[in-house]
Amino acid sequence: GNSVTQMEGPVTLSEEAFLTINCTYTATGYPSLFWYVQYPGEGLQLLLKATKADDKGSNKGFEATYRKETTSFHLEKGSVQVSDSAVYFCALRGGVQGAQKLVFGQGTRLTINP
Amino acid sequence: SAVISQKPSRDICQRGTSLTIQCQVDSQVTMMFWYRQQPGQSLTLIATANQGSEATYESGFVIDKFPISRPNLTFSTLTVSNMSPEDSSIYLCSVGGASKLAGGTGELFFGEGSRLTVL
Numbered sequence: 537g538n539s540v541t542q543m544e545g546p547v548t549l550s551e552e553a554f555l556t557i558n559c560t561y562t563a564t565g566y567p568s569l570f571w572y573v574q575y576p577g578e579g580l581q582l583l584l585k586a587t588k589a590d591d592k593g594s595n596k597g598f599e600a601t602y603r604k605e606t607t608s609f610h611l612e613k614g615s616v617q618v619s620d621s622a623v624y625f626c627a628l629r630g631g632v633q634g635a636q637k638l639v640f641g642q643g644t645r646l647t648i649n650p
Numbered sequence: 651s652a653v654i655s656q657k658p659s660r661d662i663c664q665r666g667t668s669l670t671i672q673c674q675v676d677s678q679v680t681m682m683f684w685y686r687q688q689p690g691q692s693l694t695l696i697a698t699a700n701q702g703s704e705a706t707y708e709s710g711f712v713i714d715k716f717p718i719s720r721p722n723l724t725f726s727t728l729t730v731s732n733m734s735p736e737d738s739s740i741y742l743c744s745v746g747g748a749s750k751l752a753g754g755t756g757e758l759f760f761g762e763g764s765r766l767t768v769l
Contacts, residue, residue: 544655568756579762580693580742587756629746629756636681638744638758640693 538563542626542641549616550649557611557644559600559626559644569593569602569609570638574623583611583624618648652677652745654761662767668731671764673743683744683758684716693742699726723736733768740765 543558549633571583571593584593589604598613609626626641653676653710684696697705698715705718705732719727730737746758 542764570757572760582757582759585757614759629758636698637695638683638746638756639695 537639538628538639540626540628540639540641542624544642545643546645546647548647548649551618552615553648555611555613555616555620555646557624557626557646558608559611560643561607561609561626563607563628563630565630566604567628569600570606570627570629571598571600571609571611572625572627572640574625574643576622580625588593616646616648616650621646621648652759654743654745654759656743656761656764658764659762660765660767662769663733664769665734667733668729669685669720669733669766670727670729671741671743673726673728673761675724675745679745680708680723681745682720682726683746684718684726684728685742685744685760687740687742696728696741730766733766736767738766738768 539559539562566614568587572580573583574580580647583598584595584600586602587592589602592599592601598611599610600611602609623645625641627638629638655674657672662671682699684691687693695708696711697707697718699708699718699720701720701723715731717729742763743755743761744758
């Protein structure tokens with residue numbers, strides 16, 4: 537079935553550092569890919585998405601590119617802020633098998649120090 | 651995007667009791683999903699609830715433990731039955747647009763979640 541593998545956490549960075557959180561997936565067909573963010577004590581929010589190969593999703597300075605050849609969707613940000621401290625989840629939905637289900641990676645806890 | 655309201659937002663429950671979580675959406679949706687997030691873990695799909703039919707449960711989840719109702723296109727309930735401390739989790743209701751297979755972009759939107767602590 538479909539699956540998502542994320543970079544192990546936790547990740548701790550200093551403010552203004554460059555961020556990469558790796559995400560790879562396994563799926564049949566052409567799924568949509570997502571990054572969700574969960575701030576402390578809050579619900580899950582959609583951060584960005586990409587629906588086909590070579591699409592780049594972007595929001596709030598974060599970017600991720602749908603790479604079909606490497607089955608990856610790595611999250612990047614050029615200069616992180618303390619307010620970016622949260623748990624980040626990579627997810628996929630669609631393809632062929634289990635098309636209606638949103639499948640999540642294990643999550644990566646990010647802490648940004650001032 | 652849809653606005654999703656869940657009740658209760660949190661509760662402390664005694665072992666052996668049952669609790670029903672309500673999910674209200676501000677628009678009509680075909681599919682609603684119930685997820686569980688155990689402490690420090692990712693989200694796991696419990697079941698998919700379609701209006702007018704039985705919920706479809708994922709492997710490891712059964713109707714007797716997690717009965718679901720879907721009486722109309724804007725509302726659903728999830729009951730956690732005969733609770734034990736292992737059921738302490740955040741339970742999240744989710745709805746979304748059409749999947750890619752159906753011509754949409756596939757994102758799901760989530761409620762704030764219901765945080766249950768079982769003593």
